[in-house]
Amino acid sequence: MPSEKVLMRGSNVVGEAAVRAGCRYYFGYPITPQNELPEYLSGRLPEVGGTFIQGESEIASINMVLGAAAAGARTMTSSSSPGVSLKQEGITYLAGMELPAVIVNMMRGGPGLGNIAPSAADYFQATRGGGNGDYRTLTLAPAGCQELAELTFEAFDLADKYRTPVMLLGDGLMGQVMEPVVFPDYIDPETLPKKDYALDGAKGRGPRKIFSMYLGQQGELKDHNLKLQAKYDEITDKERRWETYKTDDADVIVVAYGTAARIAETAVDELREQGLKIGLFRPITLWPYPTPALRKLAQGRKIAVFELCLGQMVEDVMLSVGERAEIYFYGVPGGVIPTPAEVVEFLRSTSNGDGKVGRRIEL
CATH class of the missing domain: 3.40.50.970 (Thiamin diphosphate (ThDP)-binding fold, Pyr/PP domains)
Structure with a gap:
């Protein structure tokens, strides 16, 4: 029981x-x-x-x-x-x-x-x-x-x-x-x-x-x-494991894990209410990384990577996605936890491609 x-x-x-x-x-x-x-x-x-x-x-x-x-x-x-x-x-x-x-x-x-x-x-x-x-x-x-x-x-x-x-x-x-x-x-x-x-x-x-x-x-x-x-x-x-959230029709996929993924999910919901098609890809195994699943999902979309650091998982995202999609990154180091509102602005900036929040990753 x-x-x-x-x-x-x-x-x-x-x-x-x-x-x-x-x-x-x-x-x-x-x-x-x-x-x-x-x-x-x-x-x-x-x-x-x-x-x-x-x-x-x-x-x-x-x-x-x-x-x-x-x-x-x-x-x-x-x-x-x-x-x-x-x-x-x-x-x-x-x-x-x-x-x-x-x-x-x-x-x-x-x-x-x-x-x-x-x-x-x-x-x-x-x-x-x-x-x-x-x-x-x-x-x-x-x-x-x-x-x-x-x-x-x-x-x-x-x-x-x-x-x-x-x-x-x-x-x-x-x-x-x-x-x-x-x-x-x-x-x-x-x-x-x-x-x-x-x-x-x-x-x-x-x-x-x-x-x-x-x-x-x-x-x-x-x-x-x-x-x-x-x-x-x-x-x-x-043994690769991952979870997707509202990705079927998404134009932008945010990739995040752990606490960052919880924050990102809230941001996804808020942007959906505003009419933006944003989804979440959450790796559960960081090694082995769920590369094939993310690679398939990335085609024709923008990828936004959000981490509670200055960018480490983003390298695995780059290896997974390659040139199939534009990749943007936003991270905060030193134990600072961004609010969902900050992530909303990053994802909105990614959707617009204006580079106001975060940065575009050049391969």
Whole structure:
């Protein structure tokens, strides 16, 4: 039976969803604006026999995640922007060793220490790897509390399915906002499929199939990277996700994700009332990016990209659209959240092609 609708803060939604998805091990280190998530799990996990550890650093925490993943557990960590930067080496090891884990980033303003205001300037970090080597991180971008719940479940399932780290990319506003949520059905971790690669002791068993990064010196690493690439190709083929809103007759398509997409949707509705044909394309997977869907949608239309940064996703839009459509961009950095009215003016300017708000992207 589905759970009842409850009113919860975004960060707490992720924590509760993780518990209900079978996660029993959390390791993290405090950083604003996501501290409500580890705070919630510090009380919730012991109630279900789980383990919560506040590590001495972000680096220690991500390596604890690696250990729990190697032992076959559903495990996660969370942080915000500069904290995720410190976890990058551990994330590359998870990817290279093919270990599933969920990493939550409630983004804040940057670069560097930045501020604690919501931002979306970690797109490159999430979708381009962020660490060294030929690896990718499957990245999910919720646009509100209900999706925070649903995509947390999805993140654990995808991590296990492909034996890979999965990032849930939110922001400080999304983590603080309270909204009604219906959680997916509870999963008992004891009912999850056993992982034949899990390290569970040496007695009575042969070697387990976890790639050691120290054994890649004689050509094994080349073969291993080719194996990883085949997996990334499969993910790209099967796991692209997106949503469209009022695009059927649109002359202008605004492309936005996360909190920016919520703002853009309000702007679309307002402009529709004024007679302008505007639609919204919202990528849900930032990697793999839903390139074919956007490419098909772009033909003969103007594309308006709106981000809570100075332009990172716009590069994937450029790769998707090419010269099929004019591309315009508007973004605000440093944790500043534009109002729907500002986005309305950007979209009206894009529709008119007058360049008064935002800028046209030259390929």
